[in-house]
Amino acid sequence: MNREGNLYTFIFAIVMVVIVAFSLAFAATSLKPKQSENVKKEKMQNILGTIGIEVEREAAEEKYKNYIKEELSLVSDGSVDEQSVAFDVDLNKELKLPEDKQHYPLYIAEVEGKKYYVVPLRGAGLWNAIWGYIALEDDLNTIKGVSFDHAGETPGLGAEITQAWFQDSFKGKKIFDGQDELVGITVSKGSGTKGDNEVDAISGATITGDGVTDMVKERLLHYLPYFKKEKTQLALN
Template sequence: MNRESNSYTFIFAIGMVVIVAFLLAFASTSLKDRQGENVEKEKMQNILKTIGVDVERDAAKEKYGDYIKEELSLNADGSVDENSEAFEIDLNRELKLPVEEQHFPIYIAEVEGEKFYIVPLRGAGLWNAIWGYVSLKEDLNTIEGVNFDHAGETPGLGAEITTSWFQAQFEGKKIFDENDELVGVTVAKGSGTKGDNAVDAISGATITGDGVTAMIKERLSHYLPYFKKERTQ
């Protein structure tokens, strides 16, 4: 075949596309197990971070069992669903279901004899999804720590929710007000000095901050039946 012809160029291009597609598919299939394992380790790492256990991703799986004593999947009424694995719950999928059909994972940890409850979070930022975890002390009111991440917030603005300075503000904050009503934690300008239920916002990232505020309150609201049972024991 004439290598200078259009037909040769066309056939060559098709051949290259097929070869590259095959190699990409092969690589994706070959690495699937490793990718899944890395996602699992990162999830464990982020859960542990909320209780002050800061470990490298590769060490997270080994340390996870030392601190996480229970993984519970809750129904909307606060009861435990024994047929659902908490760690395997995908909040992105759950949020598409009616509330009464959703499962609500919660992790119970113990650090130096102190008990903590860790709740996964998921909401909406400015451009895409935001998510994370919040750990509560045994009173189920005081925040021990948080960990946030995002899919596409603006660097230097909304993406700052992943920084330690922003997340550190939540430590010691309360999710209930003085009337024992769930209010979560409000992210707003100048709120850092306004009491137990607020933190300072990120300058220029109002919508992302509002997303964090809404995410915390909305997710925690579904745990109230369980919290009520635990607090009365």
């Protein structure tokens, strides 16, 4: 075959495309188990981080088993669906379902004899999805810690929700007001002392901050039936 001809060039290009495509497909398939394992461990890291347990990725699974005592998959009335695996619930998919068809994962942790409740979060920022976890102390009101992440917020602005200074501002805040109404946490602009249900906003990231506000309240509202049952049980004990 004439190597200078168009036919040779065309065949050569096709062969190279096939080889590259096969190589990429093989690499993706080979790496998928490792990638899935890393995603799993990162999720465990984030859950543990909200209760004050900082751990390297490779040690996350062992620490998770030590501190997370229960994984519950709740339904809209606050009861537990024993057939659903909480850790496997994908909030991105659940949010597309009617509220009464969704599952609401809840992780119950114990650290030094104290109980914590960790709720997964998912909402919308300025450009794309935002998500995270919020841990409540055993009064089901006081925030122990939070963890936030995003898909495409602006660096230096909305992306600041991942920074420690912003997340630390949630610690010790309350999700219920003085009338025992769930109000969540408002990411609020303006200087001065913030109330029990407020944290400082990120300068220049109003829409992302509003997204965090909406996300926290919207997700927590679905856990009210369970919280009420827990509080009643605690009062009896």
